[in-house]
Amino acid sequence: MLLHDVADRLNTVADHLPLPDQIQPDPALSEILDDEVRHLASLLTYLVGESAFRHRAAARYPTRVTATHRSTTLALAQAAEPTSAALAALGSAVRHLGVLADLTHQAPGPARTRAIASTYPGLVDRLGESRTCLARAAKQLRAADTRAAPAVTAPSPPTASATASRTR
Numbered sequence: 649m650l651l652h653d654v655a656d657r658l659n660t661v662a663d664h665l666p667l668p669d670q671i672q673p674d675p676a677l678s679e680i681l682d683d684e685v686r687h688l689a690s691l692l693t694y695l696v697g698e699s700a701f702r703h704r705a706a707a708r709y710p711t712r713v714t715a716t717h718r719s720t721t722l723a724l725a726q727a728a729e730p731t732s733a734a735l736a737a738l739g740s741a742v743r744h745l746g747v748l749a750d751l752t753h754q755a756p757g758p759a760r761t762r763a764i765a766s767t768y769p770g771l772v773d774r775l776g777e778s779r780t781c782l783a784r785a786a787k788q789l790r791a792a793d794t795r796a797a798p799a800v801t802a803p804s805p806p807t808a809s810a811t812a813s814r815t816r
Contacts, residue, residue, distance in 0.1 A: 652790060673745055681741060688735050702724070722792070734779075
């Protein structure tokens with residue numbers, strides 16, 4: 649359930665990011681990016697921290713490590729990569745948005761129009777890239793959570809010769 653919960657939180661961040669046809673380079677987008685970068689940074693911190701905690705626990709108490717524990721720890725660690733890529737893409741989107749905001753203060757003209765036309769697609773692309781990375785991280789976590797743990801084989805019943813040797 650832990651992995652599904654983290655996956656849901658990653659999807660929530662992705663859902664709060666505007667779709668390409670909704671992206672407007674205005675202060676409202678700055679607020680959205682501010683909120684979602686904070687949420688995503690805290691999720692990345694959680695993934696890394698939980699992975700490290702579980703890794704230390706496995707080293708200290710190796711007899712308590714189960715296959716489920718190992719697969720959960722691995723899934724958390726693996727989800728950190730696309731999550732950090734999503735965070736990096738959002739950082740780049742912030743840069744593009746800053747450039748667009750700066751361009752609005754420049755004198756109108758063909759150079760400004762070209763600069764806006766070349767910067768805006770970068771903003772759209774980075775937001776899309778972030779959504780894609782978040783979806784990939786969530787998918788990895790859900791897949792790891794739904795994998796069946798290795799079947800535990802029940803001990804076989806004692807054979808007749810083993811039963812006979814105990815009664816002697």
